[in-house]
Amino acid sequence: MKLKQTPLHGRHVSLGARMVQFAGWDMPVQYAGLIAEHDAVRSTAGVFDVSHMGEFVVSGPDATEFLNYVLTNDVARLRKGRSQYTLICNEAGGVVDDAMLYQLTETECLLVVNAANMETAWGWLAGLVGDFEVQLENRSDDYCLLAVQGPETEARLDPGCDLDLTGLRRTRIREVEVFGRGVLIGRTGYTGEDGLEIFCSPEDGPAIWDELLGLDITPAGLGARNTLRLEAGMALHGNELGIDITPIEAGLAGVVAMEKGQFVGREALAAVAESGPSRRLRGLRTSGRGIPRDHYPVKTEHGEGVVTSGTFSPTLQGGIGMAFVPPACEIGDGVSVEIRGHEWEATLVEMPFYSNVTQWRAKST
């Protein structure tokens, strides 16, 4: 199958990026080096091409009512120009995808979904329209999406933007001009840093990318995106979330609004919340040179668990991971991770491992 290319594919290739297949796309995993890119985002600013993600526009008189039915978070808490992290669940409470929902106008919302789940999520949502007076448009090919992340994002972008960015608060989204081009700009991200996400047309993408690199913003690939989100304690669908994992288990009860009324998956999730989940997602840190990796077994005094994501943390200079462990396990417990036949000491810890924007992240319970 021919891999899909983002509007910035040529830019990545000419920068000498290492390209990898990701969810059917030919994407840059790194340019100069993963650690350098990771550090740039933590210390200054980096830019990620995330145009592979899916964008659905939901509009019509029943738009918010429909979204409140198909998503777990409470859409009524949104206002024009604001966003929320949310989940698409099935009747069994499994997670079809996790998503960011931006309210553009009173009757129009933008839902950003994972590239790997775009087709599935699209089919799932389309199948739920029923009698709702709502229009669903798959606009995934109409947006080039650039995530500029890091503490210097605002300072570097502000001169090129027709809006005073200091006034654009976290989670907000506005229609603005950046470098003379009309875009949507949201103060959101997936790195645990302040940052902006720029939704522009595929035609404007390369010019905006060039402007950003001209501001000494470091191009960063999927490799750094993963280490940054892991340090920030953010779930990745396919690892911490999935069709056979409920948000309660993944520590995301905070984005499941049980009190909002009927929604897909409510009964199943209420039952899990009532009885308590059979496993809980926890952060863990390994000792010394041990680095936890996906699927490594975990042993605890309450039973076995498994690592869902793990890496060497460039910021903390050690092994970090997320793991499903028995619910009786507590933060601070000593556990062991089996790393290639050896038992390594590890400790269950609070997440995020690192964050500059803790107030933004949905609180785990």
Add this chain to the structure above:
Amino acid sequence: MNPEELKYTREHEWVRVEGEECTIGITDYAQDELGDVVFVELPDVGAATAKDKPFGAVESVKAVSDLFAPVSGEVVAVNGDLGNAPETVNTDTYGEGWMIRVRLSDLGEVDSLMDAAAYQKLVDELRS
């Protein structure tokens, strides 16, 4: 480019043969594929290596990879500097980034290794 005077394996190790001993590291292709190396796990001096069997592992930020012994023998030296500076594997893989030195138990085993041209052909195929 891969040095002409070295021998290579399909698992992307390089071998510098010097009489009955040889020095072993990973190739430029391997370090590039791994990305930033953060730990190198090596055997102790005196340990035995068996051709095509793991003798250690390299951890980069994003993945861990076994190191396969190109030859059988006894480990006579280990590059301890990699403990404090594992990134040397990225910056000088054919020099200061060497990993172990082995005294060969079977001199004939080196004949089965690839020369630089054959290895380059393998890399070209993998990158195409």
